[in-house]
Amino acid sequence: MRPDISVVLCSLNGAEGVDRCLTALAAQTARPAQITVVDDGSTDSTGDVARAHGVGLVRHPVNRGVAAARNSGIAASTGSIIAFVDDDCEPHPTWLAGIAQVWSEVDDDVVGVGGRVRPTGEPGYLLGFHRRHNPLEPLDEALALGDGFAHRLRLYAQRQWRRAEPTELRRVFSLVGANMSFRADAVAAVHGFDEAFRFGGEEVDLCMRLRAAGGRIAVSEHPVVDHRFVTELHDVLRRSRAYGWGSARMFDKWRSGLPTVFPGPVLLLAAVAVAARRGIPAAAACALLVPQLLHPRGVRDAVETGALESLADPYVRVAQETAENVGLLSGLWRAWVTGRPI
Template sequence: MQPQVSVVIPAYNSARTLAACLAAVYAQSHPPAEVIVADDASTDATREIAGEFPVRLLTTPVNRGPAAARNRGIRASTGEVVFFVDADCAPSSTAIATALRILAQTPDVACVHGIYLTEPLYDDGPVEAYRLLHAHHWRARNTGRVRTAIFALCAVRRTVFDDIGLFDENLRASEDVELSDRMVQRYGIWLSAELTCRHDDDSRLWPMLRKQFGRSQLLVPVAVRERGPAGLRANRPGGVLATAAFLATLPLALLSPVLLALPVAALIWFAAADAPLAGFVRRQRGTAFLAFFLAVHFLVHLSIVTGAAVGGLRFLLDRDFGPSRTLGVEAGR
């Protein structure tokens, strides 16, 4: 018999997308046994929209982040498989059935997660197109056995949480990377291109860069805590290094115009750092959009590098910043 599935949806100010998300969940070819919406102190109509569907709604008076919201959903759920869906995602109709099939076919795999389609949930322009093309490509090129799970669209056997504990609520970003690091020590993780969803991604440049800067501050603390080889990475190391080289050499141009060649060389290095991604974007949207894509991609990398530098400094100065220092089997409970 197929295991029962509990769908857990963490939500914060998700009124724009929650109805589409829940409609897609209730249209699954394999219906879930229960659907739990863990509202994280929303100030919009999220709870009212959830109330229009036969969900179990969990509320809290204080916003505590996605890790805490997912943990509340896990504790309240009863299914043998917990299927996580972010509130801004609309899973394809066979998503649950696909995850269950992969879990059944590969008994040593305890976690299956999927990829974003290039078609958005709502089309909000070129910045969102950039985000989805990049997100789709880096996931698609890493399908198979991986060391990291992304919980936007993800099925996990309940026994995993009984064994390793829940999400680290000290983290408001990279919480899935930290949990994956504990999980992969004992269980297989699978990234599948068959498990898909449409996603409503960032569509405004400055808020997107600001959010990327904030999230990147946790890259160093989480990487320091990682055991074994690094897990999934969204960006090529060459692009990150080229961006760092640009920042390091740009001030030299103030000393002599000749030295401007150094940051220009770094930009050329950046543009060539991920040729398969560039080729994918050109095939999807053409050469003109590729130029826009690379410009935005470079700004994102600037946010990543500067955010990581700030986060590394905070990690050195503040013992409460980053993953819980006493992390173990009971972490996150």
Template sequence: MVIPNHNKEKTIRACLTAVYAQTHTPAEVVVVDDASTDRSRQIVADFDCTLVAFPVNRGVSAARNAGAARAGGDVLLFVDSDIALAPDALAVALRTLREHPACGVVQGIYDLHPLYADGPVESYKTLFEHFWRRRDAGLATSTMFALTAVPRDVFELVGGFDERLRDAEDIEFGTRLPASYEIRTSAQMVGRHDDVDRLWPYVSELFRRALTYADAVVLARWAPRPVPEPPPDGRAPHRVDRASVAGLLGSALAVATVPLFAVSPWLVAVPLGLLTVFLVADRELLTFALRQRGPAFLLYATAMRFLTHLTEFAGLSIGVGRAFVRRLRPGAARPAALGARR
């Protein structure tokens, strides 16, 4: 088991306690501390695990790669240090890999409730993450590595994580997974996550991930491929969530068309119509919020979802624009993949 950590003294004890309470005892536990400045290392010392300590901060990709290099065994289970696994999470992961020999990645979902309840921002974020991960349970087309198991030979074949990336590195990993391997999301593999709980850090995280996603995933879909296309019976490419795209465009264009009201009051119908597109596109999530938390939370979740779309639209737009400019400069394009672990 590999646990990357940076300044998570609030959650690392709960994370490790849950790890050692697994019904299937992990063969070993490797914590990679990415130059924490809090009490994380002292807390880790209370557990019988291997600690790899970075002298300088290198990012989660480097931490996961270092943990995988240090760990033995045929299966690597990655779990973030702000997650407390359900007692049977490891057993579920191993059973899934055993029952599906073509599976190269099995990833879990977040519990509906956070590890620690720290306010409405976290409540929304946790509900959203739980909803879309559970909805996509089964065969998936993209990878997430907050709580994910990978056979070692598959991890080494892919080449590990791109250490240049500090956001969207888990999604980028999946773009290099050979199409002959399945990606599975298991709704029985669960962890309680201590998520971001303040508005500005939440928006900043969204924006950074959108910037990276634009270059590492969106434009990579159209980049020249150095290897032949996967066979017709291989795994489908990274799926575009059309409802999310519709909600994102509806939200952004609704804001952009508000000035039409100054031309004619009748033109207010344009942004209102686009707002309707946003609401229809996200109706499943919003209905789930209403069912779980009631009408007041529904209004809050609607506003948060609208803000999420606007932030992601801004990040994707800037990221795609910057990436295109960079790729027009000879020799300036960022390689889309790594050939070997770093």
């Protein structure tokens, strides 16, 4: 029997995206039990857009963060499954039917199911970059096998050389907030999202607690949403820094293993410093070569597809990792030195 699914859409000043998303939800081949928009303290017309579409609306008088918004959506939902989508996403017409199909087939110990997030936006280099290096991929289940430095470094190195092959249904460590769904009773049993996570990391934290309670998390290729990226470099780095803040929150809460620090920027800085002793040309050559060695997929993609723009990918990847390291360190400084919440 297919489950009844409630859909939750959270937004902060995203009226235009809410309109696009609700239009896409209205075109679904399967009908949800309900749709709830959570307006998390917006100052634009988000609430008016939700009312115009005739869906449920919960409004926070002030911005409380994405975890609190998701919890308000959960409280307003009646379905046995609660599906989440973001205001910068547009579900494909079969998205809801795909979620329902997966839930009707998985074992009872599966408590979370996600789908594929496809980057969209203005055509150009950065859209191609996001499609080659999608930041909205579910975290691999291999992360659960260990939290030591050697294990993390091996997984990091493997990701530089090979892409994850799409499969019908696979187990994962955690889901992506833009396309995820959970059993309502399982989420209630772990008391929902941790509202200390105002942005970034809240879905990873929830999945970790669900896994600790004995549940399994899975992802399918069939429930697909398009995620609209701002294809500008400053937004790419802003998003990466926000991921670093999320990592700081995770580490500050769990204090297990090591925080997620990317070694590439540190290695690049050390190599350039050593090469600089031989002069500026040596340092410049090192700065050009080392990113290609750290992220060899750029060369491989250029050879396999003929798209020479892939050769620029390693430099953007190093910039992303640097921004994420900065976000992590600034978040930990805020929590551990100033004593303020991250």
